[in-house]
Amino acid sequence: MFVLLIIILIVLSAVVLQIAPPRDKRVSLEKCFPIYKVKDGNILSRDGDITIGLKVFLPEIFTLNTADYENIHATWIKAMKVLPSGTIVHKQDWFVESSYKADFEGGDQSFLGRSSERFYNERPYLNHYCYLFITRRCPGRRPSTSVVSNLLRRTAIAPEIVDERSLSDFSDRVSQFQRLISDGGFIRSELLTDEEITGNAEKRGLLEQCLFLQSESNQNELTDISFKPEWRIGEKFCQMFSIAGVDDLPSLCGPRITYDRYSTDHTKYSVGFSSPANLLLSCNHIYNQFIVIQDTVTTLKNLEAKRRRLQSLANYSRENMISRDATNDYLNESLSQQRQPVSAHFNIIAWTADWNDTKEVRNKCSAAFSQMDAVPRQEVVGAPQLYWASLPGNAGAIPGNELFSTFLEQACCFLNFETNYQSSVSPFGLRLGDRVSGRPLHVDISDEFMKKGVITNRNKIVIGGSGSGKSMFMNSLIRSYQVHGAHSVILDVGGSYVGLCNLLGGYYFSYTEDNPIQFNPFYIGSDDTLDIEKRESLKTLLIGLWKRETETFNRSEYVAISNALQLYYSKLSDNPSIFPCFDTFYEFLQVDYMEVLENERVQGKDFDITNMLYVLKPYYKGGEFSFLLNARGNLDLLNQRLVVVELDNIKDHPILFPVVTLLVMEMFISKMRKVKGVRKVIVIEEAWKAIMRSGMAEFMKYLYKTVRKHFGEAITVTQELSDLISSPIVKDAIISNADCKILLDLRKFTNKFSDIQNLLGLSDKGKELVLSVNRSNDPARRYRELFIDLGGQVMKVYRYEPSPEEYWAFTTEESEKVKVLSYASKFGGDIERGIKALLRDL
Incomplete structure (x- = not known):
């Protein structure tokens, strides 16, 4: 009888299932979307929270030292202290895999210009965007938890938010916050507009970008969001790692950490404490940083009550005793050092479109937190609520159980302080590379900083040992000047500019027995x-x-x-x-x-x-x-934009060298004074040593001090540091009047770098940067790094990575030069056609 009853129930249940199919578990995004309205740059959530959004511009990575990181850290602390208690600061850093798009229509259309564009086309790099959302929670609102989130409930707008006085006060506090972070001198910020937040028909807004993990450059598309059986947004496979508990925190934290790849026995190279989770994490990801400003009085009162409870229970459990001591230490530090108590949460949302890459992404994210000495915790159950709280304007929905208590000073250590390298807005400049990825940048080391008052002259000194890439870089620099219409005169020893001169159709003077130098x-x-x-x-x-x-x-x-x-x-x-x-x-x-x-x-x-x-x-x-x-040829030197004089065979001649040097100097002085409104450049390679011996020291002093007044610049290039250190003329005439110093690989002088540092007037920050040059280059790419110091105020290390065409045009290796000239001879001496043929054969 019992068995028969079970059979009847099974049949009835099957019939019911056929009549009533399973209920659709999909939810309309419109019904549960937490943002109610965006107006005048303010984001209003359905729970009544008001958020003001900022676009933040950070300093460039690998350009800061320990003191700079401490100053930025102090700036964030000072700025956050003006915000009222209960405020949630949500800093969101986007790192999106992008690629360089070459411009084949405009810009430099020369042979080498187009070859460089082709070479860099599709170069991958991480694009960085930084946003800051400052949220005022609705008065009287219950805090969210992992169980109760506005992802799961829908509420009407709370009436408490209709208070013009409190809204005005909140807006004023945010303005003070903006002013304080700008006063530090490292960070800029702009208020986000309604269109930037919501988007328009042509451009995706921040809300849509964050919801579907799409950068503004992607094609507009709406996709499904699912969390089971795995977290997917459209075709993206997503993962989240967080620091959400005291047990996850590192034992020590600070504004910076040592970056071992660029450090030496004498220098400790600094990067931001959270840099491993930011630009140094090479995958698509968002780094979310939540800091909730607590009411100091209420927080300390509650902790005091907690300490008393733990005190009464300390005799029953060692854990209670340890917790009591920790709470007591927290209270003592807060009172004695006037610390601001906060709650914080940090997470990484990473994604990939290829399922096979998910394991690698997971390993990278875990390693990023491990490098900060934090315990990486992968969020699975709590990921939906944390993802939902990361939407712009919805930081009030951050679950309280995902926050940990700390002080503002410690919480600010986990903020991202840096962005990637930025191109100059100046029309003049040359092409160098980002140190992280090699992405091409437009860099102006002359006019831009002259206008800003960072430097007072455009003169330069270039120092690099043999094989450091000095000649390659100088060829590229002069070619860039020529593209911008400059007149260049080069005194060379070693034949470094033969290919460049042939390509640009300049005058090349050299001495051989068969073809002696003529003026x-x-x-x-x-x-x-x-x-x-x-x-x-x-x-x-x-x-x-x-x-x-x-x-x-x-x-x-x-x-x-x-x-x-x-x-x-x-x-x-x-x-x-x-x-x-x-x-x-x-x-x-x-x-x-x-x-x-x-x-x-x-x-x-x-x-x-x-x-x-x-x-x-x-x-x-x-x-x-x-x-x-x-001479009866190459006569119009005044109008010739490129003149190269090779002095190698006569540099020790007692008669020819002084005469030729005098002729070249007088020719440049004539250009300097008569060619109006055009940049004039004189480059003195290793010839400067012979020039000094020939009694031209006073002329060099005059040249370096005068050339600035005629829209000109003097560039001295050397590789013998002993000559620099021992020559008072160099110190008085050249270094003192050269506000731009370009240093290439000097690692072999690490143990005696103090003399060089004193001579060049480098700061300790400059020393760290110089000694990091070429210290951890990508072996898969052929490039050299160089350090640029502008007036002792702006210091950066860039890559110089020539295209194959540029490499063969600028090479100074004798065997390679012979090969290029051999190919060019097949085309009547045409270097351009020779290089093309050579590369085809290679």
């Missing part, structure tokens, strides 16, 4: 004139050729040379068939000017022209140096 200072182009400056430069040249440094010249000799030049150019204007050069000038002195001196009865003691002609004869045709001053 023509007597030639005056169509855009030039025989003004006072030109005459003075020719007088200086002639006196320099005639007299030694130890010899003096008198006033009459100076006047005689001046008259000779005046009469020579008068004769040229009357006889256009005469070609201006040293030969014709020498012949003029032999015949025409000799007659003038005889007619004026100028005596030898006043001007010994016979001696002058004898001394200058080696430069006249048939003489040993007749090639030097009689």
Whole structure:
């Protein structure tokens, strides 16, 4: 009988199930969405909470030292203390996997410019956005828990929020908060607009982005959200890790931690305490930081009552005794050091579109918290409520059991202090790379900081050992200047600029027995004139050729040379068939000017022209140096935007080197004064040592102090640090007048870096950055890092990663240069076509 009854019940239940199918468990998002309205930048929740949203701009990662982190930490503490008790500060940092989109339509359309765009196209990196939501809970509202959340219940707007005075006071407190975080000098903030929060037809708003974990650049789409059997939002597989209990916290915390990859035995490189969970976590994720400002009096009163209860129970349990002592220590610290009690919660929401990557993402997130010495806890049951509370304006729904009690000072250590590198807004600059990912950046190290008053001149000194990538970087720097229309004069030793000069069609002067170096200072182009400056430069040249440094010249000799030049150019204007050069000038002195001196009865003691002609004869045709001053090609140096003078073969020549150096310097001075409204750059490579030996030290001092006034800059490049340290000229003439210092790999000088630091005037922060250069490079990519110091105030390390085309154009390796020239010779010396053919073969 009993068995028959069971069979009947089973049949009836089956019939009922067929008639009444299972109830649909799906919930309409519109019915349970916690945000009621957005108006005037204020977000109103259905529970009556008011939230003001801010977009926050943080300092760049790897640019701060210990003191900077402590200052930022103190700034956050000071700002949060002005907020009323009960306020919830929800800081939300988005890190979204993006890729660089090349611009093939605008910008630099040259061969190397387009090759660089192709090289960097689709370069992956983490894009960072930072938002801050300050929430005032509705008065009288019950706090949320994991069991009771507005994800599970729907309430009407509470009448307590209709209070204009309290709303105005809250708005004023947020304004004070904004002002305080800006006064620290590291952080900027802007109020979010209604459109940024809610979005429009073309652009997704923050609410939609956070709800569906989609950045504003993604295509608009609505997707399902499910938490069982696994958490999915559309096609994204999501996971959450949190720090929500005292047991999860690290034993020690602070504003910064040591980043071992960039540290040395002498320096401890700093990053933010929570950096492992932010930019150093390489996956799509959101780092949520909740801090609830507690009422100090009420909190301490409740804790005092708790301490008394634990005291009475301490004899019955060791756990009660430990809890009593911990509570007592908390109360003592709060009262003695005026600490602000808060509740806090921190979590990471990470996602991936590929199920096979979920394990790797989980491992990365766990490792991120472990690097902070925190216990990573994966949220499963509480994930829906925490995700819901992370929506902008819904921080009031954060479950109370997911918060832990601490002080404001400790809670602020877990905030994210940094963002990724940012491009300059200046139209002028060069391309360098982000240190984290290599993402290309537009960097201005001249004009932008000059306008800001960070530097007072554009002069630069570049220091790097052999093989540090110095020549590659300098080629790229000069090419960038050329793209922006600058005039560049380069004094080189070593042939580093052959490929660049050929590509850009510049003038390249070098000395070989078959093709000796040639100039023509007597030639005056169509855009030039025989003004006072030109005459003075020719007088200086002639006196320099005639007299030694130890010899003096008198006033009459100076006047005689001046008259000779005046009469020579008068004769040229009357006889256009005469070609201006040293030969014709020498012949003029032999015949025409000799007659003038005889007619004026100028005596030898006043001007010994016979001696002058004898001394200058080696430069006249048939003489040993007749090639030097009689060039008939590459004459228009004033209008030529790139001039490279290779001094390697003559740097030790007692006659040629001083003369060539003098010619180049006078040529640049002429450019500097006559080419108006255009940037002028002179680059002195290792030639500066020979220049100093040739008595040009005073000229170098003059050049470095004067070039700024003519929209110019002088750049000195060296690799011998011993020369820098031992040369007073370098210190007085170059370093003191170069506000931009560019240092490449100096790791081999780590043990004697203090001398270099003192000479260059580097701070301890600068020392940490310099010694971190190339310390942890990605072996899969070919690049070098460089340190840039601007006026001792702005210091950063960048990557320089050339495209394959740039590498072969700028290479200084002899075997590689020969290969490039060999390929170019197949196309009539065309370097561009040669490099293309070489890369095709490779």
